[in-house]
Amino acid sequence: xxxxxxxxxxxxxxxxxxxxxxxxxxxxxxxxxxxxxxxxxxxxxxxxxxxxxxxxxxxxxxxxxxxxxxxxxxxxxxxxxxxxxxxxxxxxxxxxxxxxxxxxxxxxxxxxxxxxxxxxxxxxx
Numbered sequence: 001x002x003x004x005x006x007x008x009x010x011x012x013x014x015x016x017x018x019x020x021x022x023x024x025x026x027x028x029x030x031x032x033x034x035x036x037x038x039x040x041x042x043x044x045x046x047x048x049x050x051x052x053x054x055x056x057x058x059x060x061x062x063x064x065x066x067x068x069x070x071x072x073x074x075x076x077x078x079x080x081x082x083x084x085x086x087x088x089x090x091x092x093x094x095x096x097x098x099x100x101x102x103x104x105x106x107x108x109x110x111x112x113x114x115x116x117x118x119x120x121x122x123x124x125x
Contacts, residue, residue: 012121013071016097018086020104022111028077028084031056031064037107038064041100042073047090070095084108089120 027033035054042049048069055063060080066073073088086104088097098117105113 011091012119013089013091014097015089015118015120016086016100017116017118018084018101018104019114020084020086020108020110021082021113023077023082023084023108025079025082027108028079028082029056029060029062031062033107034062034064034075034077037104038066038073038075040107041075041086041103042066042068042088044099044103045070045073045088045090045097046095046099047071047073073097073100084110 031054035052038054039049039052049066050069051067053065057063062075062077064075068090070091071089073086075084075086077084086100088100090097101113101115104110
């Protein structure tokens with residue numbers, strides 16, 4: 001039910017997309033380490049982690065998801081390529097997904113990073 005008396009939530013945010021290449025393959029298949037890493041990276045943005053899901057694939061690879069009070073974060077790994085994709089969207093102005101980069105770089109040690117930051121907002125008056 002919509003509360004007509006509540007002030008409208010800021011319908012905008014920042015969406016960070018990273019491609020991390022040249023990472024240590026063993027780290028990219030460690031479910032426990034990646035669960036901790038996703039939490040640390042998400043919290044570094046200023047976000048609140050509500051829930052996490054981590055799934056390992058056969059023969060390798062992991063998807064780690066974090067549901068945030070401010071939106072979501074995900075890490076998809078490809079150990080066979082030494083690569084990972086990071087996706088972090090935070091609503092409003094309180095969080096900055098770019099603060100997750102240093103945490104990810106420290107843990108995964110990529111040799112190459114592609115970064116895209118998308119400012120998203122509704123076209124409301």
